[in-house]
Amino acid sequence: xxxxxxxxxARDIPEATVARLPIYLRALITLAEDSIETCSSExxxxxxxxxxxxxxxxxxxxxxxxxxxxGYDVEYLRYQIAREIGVxxxxxxxxVGIGNLGHALANYSGFRSRGFRVVALLDADPDRHDEVVAGxxxxxxxxxxxxxxxxxxxxGVIATPALAAQDVADRMVTAGIASILNFAPTVLSVPDGVxxxxxxxxxxxxxxxxxxxxxxxxxxxxQENSA
Amino acid sequence: xxxxxxxxxARDIPEATVARLPIYLRALITLAEDSIETCSSExxxxxxxxxxxxxxxxxxxxxxxxxxxxGYDVEYLRYQIAREIGVxxxxxxxxVGIGNLGHALANYSGFRSRGFRVVALLDADPDRHDEVVAGxxxxxxxxxxxxxxxxxxxxGVIATPALAAQDVADRMVTAGIASILNFAPTVLSVPDGVxxxxxxxxxxxxxxxxxxxxxxxxxxxxQENSA
DNA sequence: TAGATTGTTAATCGATTAACAATC
DNA sequence: TAGATTGTTAATCGATTAACAATC
Numbered sequence: 001x002x003x004x005x006x007x008x009x010a011r012d013i014p015e016a017t018v019a020r021l022p023i024y025l026r027a028l029i030t031l032a033e034d035s036i037e038t039c040s041s042e043x044x045x046x047x048x049x050x051x052x053x054x055x056x057x058x059x060x061x062x063x064x065x066x067x068x069x070x071g072y073d074v075e076y077l078r079y080q081i082a083r084e085i086g087v088x089x090x091x092x093x094x095x096v097g098i099g100n101l102g103h104a105l106a107n108y109s110g111f112r113s114r115g116f117r118v119v120a121l122l123d124a125d126p127d128r129h130d131e132v133v134a135g136x137x138x139x140x141x142x143x144x145x146x147x148x149x150x151x152x153x154x155x156g157v158i159a160t161p162a163l164a165a166q167d168v169a170d171r172m173v174t175a176g177i178a179s180i181l182n183f184a185p186t187v188l189s190v191p192d193g194v195x196x197x198x199x200x201x202x203x204x205x206x207x208x209x210x211x212x213x214x215x216x217x218x219x220x221x222x223q224e225n226s227a
Numbered sequence: 228x229x230x231x232x233x234x235x236x237a238r239d240i241p242e243a244t245v246a247r248l249p250i251y252l253r254a255l256i257t258l259a260e261d262s263i264e265t266c267s268s269e270x271x272x273x274x275x276x277x278x279x280x281x282x283x284x285x286x287x288x289x290x291x292x293x294x295x296x297x298g299y300d301v302e303y304l305r306y307q308i309a310r311e312i313g314v315x316x317x318x319x320x321x322x323v324g325i326g327n328l329g330h331a332l333a334n335y336s337g338f339r340s341r342g343f344r345v346v347a348l349l350d351a352d353p354d355r356h357d358e359v360v361a362g363x364x365x366x367x368x369x370x371x372x373x374x375x376x377x378x379x380x381x382x383g384v385i386a387t388p389a390l391a392a393q394d395v396a397d398r399m400v401t402a403g404i405a406s407i408l409n410f411a412p413t414v415l416s417v418p419d420g421v422x423x424x425x426x427x428x429x430x431x432x433x434x435x436x437x438x439x440x441x442x443x444x445x446x447x448x449x450q451e452n453s454a
Numbered sequence: 455t456a457g458a459t460t461g462t463t464a465a466t467c468g469a470t471t472a473a474c475a476a477t478c
Numbered sequence: 479t480a481g482a483t484t485g486t487t488a489a490t491c492g493a494t495t496a497a498c499a500a501t502c
Contacts, residue, residue: 026430053470093432099331108327116432208406209318216381
């Protein structure tokens, strides 16, 4: 067996670039659906809502997938980005906490169509264990380790109340799940090497509110000064 | 009436700092609930999941609300941050699109408790207009302008399918709603001055998948080379 | 006063952007 | 070849961090 050099694995791609790759992928899928076969960096950038210099710089970290004077082949670039992100394969996912948000997540079609397969829904409440949501049985939270091992689950989604979230995260880590998407409004502490991303609805709204307030204050001020 | 200088309005606070203020606010609320009256930057930083240098730098944009040698008064700092974000007042919000996600959002208690009041739920589907979700009637989408004017709505939430989202955004802008939280997986185009934030569940998962893949590739490589 | 901790400085790091040489 | 567009360079901008003087 030949020892590989580090060149075989992904080069170091900046975090900001990684966060935009899925946006480019979505834009390319939309273009493909519209039967567009080729696009320039300018066109793709517009579809993705970024400027073209940033797009070209981002793509340059992946390799040279375009043709000067012509642009990018939509299908080819789409495949290369999907491969780089890792969504050419299917990732088994567990969702813990089947409240309103858990229901919404389980039913979200965007997961299945984009490389993710919900293999289990877990909830601590025994009253929910009879339910079937989006074609998947709700199972007791205790079965986490078993299910994770059985399906090789690498990604867990936490949609529980804030108080339960840390315990769920600990159990996920024990079960070998090292990537967690956390919807609970709490800061999780996890060992090194475990990757946590956080989505917080009320924080997003508060960031908007800050800007609304500034806009309102600015226009009130302008009005006052012109009076 | 005295003309005000620009010093009276908010200084320019970096975007990265603005995005963290709600996190600090939440940490302070948790500390207050635990009857903690004073905290150091180190303690608050730990609770918020950042390092203390960053926390102090962030707070320095708001003013000098701490006491050297002592730390911060939890209640006082909490109020100052809430005021800076603008959540000492209540913001009326409309949610458009009452599918699974819209339901989850309407029922999310974190809104009401953090300065936001859902004044209307709108959906284009007449079959939904009989429903009452979280104590609020679902109304026809056509009533957007009317409701926005009546309640002075400044913030709109889009939880529709991707195809409807641009139309909803256009109508929101017409109705004078200049801040939009978009859950639909699509890029919105809006006029200058309109603020759009985007939450995309499948993009967050894809970012996780990228890192899982890299971890997996790295350990497979290590194993191979050590063999 | 001595110890503790803030608020600020300055260095470093990473991300964005415009411009353009390379090249189809 | 002439026109178009990529991939890359280098300058700029903004964010992070460690260190410490100011000060309670």
